[in-house]
Amino acid sequence: MNLKTEERNEILIIFVKEERLDAHNSNDLKGKMQELFEQSKKNILVDLTDVRFIDSSGLGALVSGFKNAISHQGSLKLSSLQPQVKSMFELTRLHRVFEIFGSTAEALENF
Amino acid sequence: MDRKEIEVDIKVPNQTRYLSLIGRIGEDIAKELDRFDGDRDMLAYHINLVLTEAMVNAIKHANANDPDKMVHVYINITDQDLLIRVFDDGQGFNINSIPPPDFDQLEDRGRGIFIIKQLMDTVKYEKINGGNMLEMTKCLRFYP
Numbered sequence: 001m002n003l004k005t006e007e008r009n010e011i012l013i014i015f016v017k018e019e020r021l022d023a024h025n026s027n028d029l030k031g032k033m034q035e036l037f038e039q040s041k042k043n044i045l046v047d048l049t050d051v052r053f054i055d056s057s058g059l060g061a062l063v064s065g066f067k068n069a070i071s072h073q074g075s076l077k078l079s080s081l082q083p084q085v086k087s088m089f090e091l092t093r094l095h096r097v098f099e100i101f102g103s104t105a106e107a108l109e110n111f
Numbered sequence: 112m113d114r115k116e117i118e119v120d121i122k123v124p125n126q127t128r129y130l131s132l133i134g135r136i137g138e139d140i141a142k143e144l145d146r147f148d149g150d151r152d153m154l155a156y157h158i159n160l161v162l163t164e165a166m167v168n169a170i171k172h173a174n175a176n177d178p179d180k181m182v183h184v185y186i187n188i189t190d191q192d193l194l195i196r197v198f199d200d201g202q203g204f205n206i207n208s209i210p211p212p213d214f215d216q217l218e219d220r221g222r223g224i225f226i227i228k229q230l231m232d233t234v235k236y237e238k239i240n241g242g243n244m245l246e247m248t249k250c251l252r253f254y255p
Contacts (some may be wrong), residue, residue: 055226056223059222091229092225
């Protein structure tokens with residue numbers, strides 16, 4: 001899976017450089033978030049600009065990351081969701097769980 | 112045969128790398144359905160999604176991730192309905208016994224069948240010819 005990471009002001013940004021976040025690749029993202037929290041990174045932002053499609057496994061990977069953040073006293077936030085990706089968060093009520101921001105910059109201001 | 116009928120019958124190895132291929136086929140077909148009264152881009156996205164969820168169900172749960180097995184997908188579109196069948200050779204399960212996700216409990220899994228049920232008009236899973244078939248339909252006409 002193509003993931004690009006970048007650190008800004010002690011916030012680790014993971015850019016998911018894939019069109020699909022699904023059962024085929026979501027374990028890679030789940031593993032990456034776990035690895036970062038275990039390396040004592042506290043604040044992670046997952047940027048989904050390039051993701052056009054997400055399935056239940058992709059959502060599950062993000063939920064896993066969110067729970068991982070809580071157990072490490074950190075936080076996990078999301079930014080730049082395409083409309084149909086956002087609609088999947090709404091369908092599964094996960095928009096009430098995650099803090100979701102319109103852009104990377106906006107998310108960075110809210111950690 | 113109905114002049115507008117479309118039929119797709121495809122078998123792919125029991126591997127998640129084929130999810131995008133099957134999902135995209137469904138999405139591309141749905142985008143061309145000028146008979147659909149609603150938002151065609153939305154329908155196309157939803158067909159991609161339910162095909163993906165149904166295939167993952169077959170690959171991981173029914174066929175137990177066995178890469179030598181095959182997943183069989185059948186799509187039929189008439190003037191009125193879009194029908195999808197996904198066949199597997201596994202043990203099967205009772206689709207009605209799967210509860211909707213508990214929205215107050217954050218679980219990593221358990222949203223796939225819920226998503227399918229939310230987006231399609233009918234969903235059933237039954238034994239057929241020694242295997243199982245997940246069948247789902249979507250009505251294309253709000254005012255037949």
